[in-house]
Amino acid sequence: MSTSRTAYRTCPLCEATCGLELTIEGDQVTAMRGDDDDVFSHGFICPKATGVRSLHEDPDRVRRPLLRTPGGFEEVSWDDAFAEIDRRLTPILAEHGRDAVGSYLGNPNAHNMDAIIYGRVLMKALGSKNVFSAATADQMPKHVSAGLMFGTLISIPVPDVDRTGYFLVLGANPLASNGSLLTAPDMRGRLRGIQDRGGRVVVVDPRRSRTAEVADEHVFIRPGMDALFLFSLVHTLFDEGLAAPGPLAEMTAGLDQVERLAADFAPEAVADACGIDAETTRRIARELAAADSAAVYGRIGTCTQEFGTLASWLVDVLNVVTGNLDRPGGAMFTRPAAGTSNTRGTPGQGKGVKLGRWQTRVRGVDEVFGELPCACLAEEMDTPGDSQIRALLTFAGNPVLSTPNAGRLRDALESLEFMVSVDIYVNETTRHADVILPAPSALYRSHYDLALYNLAARNVANYSPAVFDLPADALGEWEVLLRLTGIASGQGYDADIEAIDDFVVSALIQREVQDPASPLTGRSPDELLKALEPRRGPERILDWMLRSGPYGDQFGGDADRLTLEKLEAAPHGIDLGPLEPRLPEVLRTPSGKIELAPERITTDVERLRAAASRRQNGGMVLIGRRQLRSNNSWMHNVPQLVKGKERCTAHIHPDDAERFGLIDGEQTQVTSRAGSIVVPVEVTDAVMPGVISIPHGWGHDDPEARLTVAAEHAGANSNLLADEELIDPLSGNAVLNGIPVELSPVRSEQAAAVA
Numbered sequence: 001m002s003t004s005r006t007a008y009r010t011c012p013l014c015e016a017t018c019g020l021e022l023t024i025e026g027d028q029v030t031a032m033r034g035d036d037d038d039v040f041s042h043g044f045i046c047p048k049a050t051g052v053r054s055l056h057e058d059p060d061r062v063r064r065p066l067l068r069t070p071g072g073f074e075e076v077s078w079d080d081a082f083a084e085i086d087r088r089l090t091p092i093l094a095e096h097g098r099d100a101v102g103s104y105l106g107n108p109n110a111h112n113m114d115a116i117i118y119g120r121v122l123m124k125a126l127g128s129k130n131v132f133s134a135a136t137a138d139q140m141p142k143h144v145s146a147g148l149m150f151g152t153l154i155s156i157p158v159p160d161v162d163r164t165g166y167f168l169v170l171g172a173n174p175l176a177s178n179g180s181l182l183t184a185p186d187m188r189g190r191l192r193g194i195q196d197r198g199g200r201v202v203v204v205d206p207r208r209s210r211t212a213e214v215a216d217e218h219v220f221i222r223p224g225m226d227a228l229f230l231f232s233l234v235h236t237l238f239d240e241g242l243a244a245p246g247p248l249a250e251m252t253a254g255l256d257q258v259e260r261l262a263a264d265f266a267p268e269a270v271a272d273a274c275g276i277d278a279e280t281t282r283r284i285a286r287e288l289a290a291a292d293s294a295a296v297y298g299r300i301g302t303c304t305q306e307f308g309t310l311a312s313w314l315v316d317v318l319n320v321v322t323g324n325l326d327r328p329g330g331a332m333f334t335r336p337a338a339g340t341s342n343t344r345g346t347p348g349q350g351k352g353v354k355l356g357r358w359q360t361r362v363r364g365v366d367e368v369f370g371e372l373p374c375a376c377l378a379e380e381m382d383t384p385g386d387s388q389i390r391a392l393l394t395f396a397g398n399p400v401l402s403t404p405n406a407g408r409l410r411d412a413l414e415s416l417e418f419m420v421s422v423d424i425y426v427n428e429t430t431r432h433a434d435v436i437l438p439a440p441s442a443l444y445r446s447h448y449d450l451a452l453y454n455l456a457a458r459n460v461a462n463y464s465p466a467v468f469d470l471p472a473d474a475l476g477e478w479e480v481l482l483r484l485t486g487i488a489s490g491q492g493y494d495a496d497i498e499a500i501d502d503f504v505v506s507a508l509i510q511r512e513v514q515d516p517a518s519p520l521t522g523r524s525p526d527e528l529l530k531a532l533e534p535r536r537g538p539e540r541i542l543d544w545m546l547r548s549g550p551y552g553d554q555f556g557g558d559a560d561r562l563t564l565e566k567l568e569a570a571p572h573g574i575d576l577g578p579l580e581p582r583l584p585e586v587l588r589t590p591s592g593k594i595e596l597a598p599e600r601i602t603t604d605v606e607r608l609r610a611a612a613s614r615r616q617n618g619g620m621v622l623i624g625r626r627q628l629r630s631n632n633s634w635m636h637n638v639p640q641l642v643k644g645k646e647r648c649t650a651h652i653h654p655d656d657a658e659r660f661g662l663i664d665g666e667q668t669q670v671t672s673r674a675g676s677i678v679v680p681v682e683v684t685d686a687v688m689p690g691v692i693s694i695p696h697g698w699g700h701d702d703p704e705a706r707l708t709v710a711a712e713h714a715g716a717n718s719n720l721l722a723d724e725e726l727i728d729p730l731s732g733n734a735v736l737n738g739i740p741v742e743l744s745p746v747r748s749e750q751a752a753a754v755a
């Protein structure tokens, strides 16, 4: 008879990092609830959390390496799988060069310590310029604006939601998404807190989202026009003498230039393009200026659009011009316990960021932070020439459902010479792979949110050990990545991964002791390495990061300071307090100032100026919408999350429905330059006229995928419509909101005939 035990585990499914309490009997999870004692989430969880358990148990989850054969996928041993990869990948590298092997890294990597640490090691060993990730279908514009303004890609100000008096939200729906670039569990409770304190929440969105519904005010905006609107707020602040950067002025370069640039963007001049009347804009500007504290925050809707970087930049311009950057209740910088690029090196000054160091081969689009835009991935595979991608590795990614022009991408994957996927499913993307290497379920691995604690609304640290020991025939994801590193670095399929791991940690230590700005400068690397004994793998590196980080013991034996051991003794996490002002120490720009008007950004203002004269012309544009019981493309195989009425539907305003002859419950064909899909219509005034909203991540109708439950709720892939030619030029980010489309009715009898 087995006895039951309790395990605590941070939920890895989204950015909120909620604490879970699991009841375990033998090798089964028998119950799961929110951890009331979690220092950050205090018991909050969302409906999606159930997925942690279901994914673990899902019979469709891949558990053994799979090799594609003429008769379909066959299970093989790990050694055979790695030998096959070595046999086929190594000649491609030798004959066609490093760039012939491309990589695509998907979103779950950001929630996975193994992947964050060892993915980087593998990418370095591969040495290919053809690195792509979901970041260029997501937040890349924010990395670019933050990098240019504050000096590192991760220096993204986080709204201090727990203290702010005025929260201006653009293109984010935290009530469905649970927050993004804003790690703060229970956003509903935190928004209520703002209102209970007498504060105000204002949401700017082309849809009346769940967040807009609970806000004090919702303002419709035409998709893609946020930069115009934000500029007109900046304009109003200067125009009406309300600009008040206060002590920030001295730390800021380019304030005058921003004022000059804003001159052209009076609220009256952009009202038609934005669909927001000038009086509303002026009033919001005055409210922002009058609030004791205010935070402006933009997310997916402001990033994945044609002016993504300009809008992301202007969000923080507003935070500076109103004096709210870096002050309690404003937009602040987290100080993450595991350290990051803005806690290392010389405080207050650094190298800044360099973008566009190389370009994509086919379209000549700039590199950003070492990667290339995912909107360019298909053409790099299907266009012949030197450095054409001939082999692709995917890691926790489903670009066939997540990136633009999915149809072209799918064909391009089929044309590859070789493809490897590290994933948990045979899905729309991985089914094209020659070898699938299974990642274990999250409950088999330990967790520390290396990425998201960089962007948290409080400083917190929480470590969870693996809930279950790995089965004997499984490999940890970090071991998989190290074995691929062995292959990529020419050490063969059975390279000594312990030696590679030792090398990785030694390199980290070397770098630190040689940095004159580090508290560890001049210390003996051997002594530090020894202090990490007997840990190995991700735990050793995490312990290193924590101990050398801003709260770390610096290997000095101070029991009050942070170590992994201390976190192990604190299963509900350690609260390191509310966000604290970090200027000017946080800056890593060469000037040591906030760069309010970086040249790369200001040169793009011309393009925006041209958009100010746009008028509604009767055409329709497509936007997305996230759903509470969904997680991008990959949680539709969890029965509890897909039950109920069909969710992959098109939201259309009643006026448009009438114009196009569309009927609620019937279907519409939606066509763009890139492709065409058929989806059911829901007529609702929750979207503004001229806008159609379809969620992404659906379209599970590929017969080669092995997603039994998802196939019964297939829906349509909205990224067949997204146009890979539309990108934000400064970041290369895909435009996934504001795509021109045409609509036509599909009557049920026709639908039946087509099917």
Ligand SMILES: Nc1nc2c(c(=O)[nH]1)N[C@H]1C(S)=C(S)[C@@H](COP(=O)(O)OP(=O)(O)OC[C@H]3O[C@@H](n4cnc5c(=O)[nH]c(N)nc54)[C@H](O)[C@@H]3O)O[C@H]1N2
Binding pocket: 105, 106, 107, 108, 112, 134, 137, 138, 139, 300, 304, 395, 396, 397, 398, 399, 401, 402, 403, 422, 423, 424, 425, 427, 439, 440, 441, 442, 477, 624, 625, 631, 632, 633, 634, 695, 696, 697, 718, 719, 722, 736
């Ligand atoms: N139209 C439209 N498109 C969008 C968006 C949008 O708003 N609208 N949003 C964009 C955004 S924000 C994002 S982040 C991207 C997401 O883009 P992707 O990351 O490419 O897609 P996901 O659906 O998150 O797919 C995750 C993959 O990881 C696998 N997986 C899950 N857990 C693990 C694990 O622990 N290890 C491994 N190795 N694999 C795992 C899943 O099976 C799945 O294949 O989509 C983007 N696409």
Ligand SMILES: Nc1nc2c(c(=O)[nH]1)N[C@H]1C(S)=C(S)[C@@H](COP(=O)(O)OP(=O)(O)OC[C@H]3O[C@@H](n4cnc5c(=O)[nH]c(N)nc54)[C@H](O)[C@@H]3O)O[C@H]1N2
Binding pocket: 014, 015, 048, 107, 138, 170, 171, 172, 173, 174, 176, 177, 178, 179, 180, 204, 205, 206, 207, 209, 221, 222, 223, 224, 225, 226, 299, 300, 301, 302, 305, 623, 624, 625, 626, 627, 628, 629, 630, 631, 632, 737, 738
């Ligand atoms: N339940 C659930 N949670 C998730 C995810 C999920 O798929 N499901 N995905 C996770 C991921 S990877 C991410 S990146 C985050 C994203 O987190 P959020 O950004 O908060 O999520 P979205 O729901 O995509 O919110 C985008 C909003 O922008 C609006 N919008 C579209 N176009 C425009 C525009 O041009 N301007 C403005 N102002 N608004 C616009 C949309 O109507 C939508 O309400 O969510 C994460 N959390």
Ligand code: SF4
Binding pocket: 011, 012, 013, 014, 015, 016, 017, 018, 044, 045, 046, 047, 048, 049, 178, 185
């Ligand atoms: S909000 Fe996110 S982290 Fe919290 S339980 Fe839901 S999916 Fe998990």
Ligand SMILES: [Mo]
Binding pocket: 107, 138
């Ligand atoms: Mo995302």
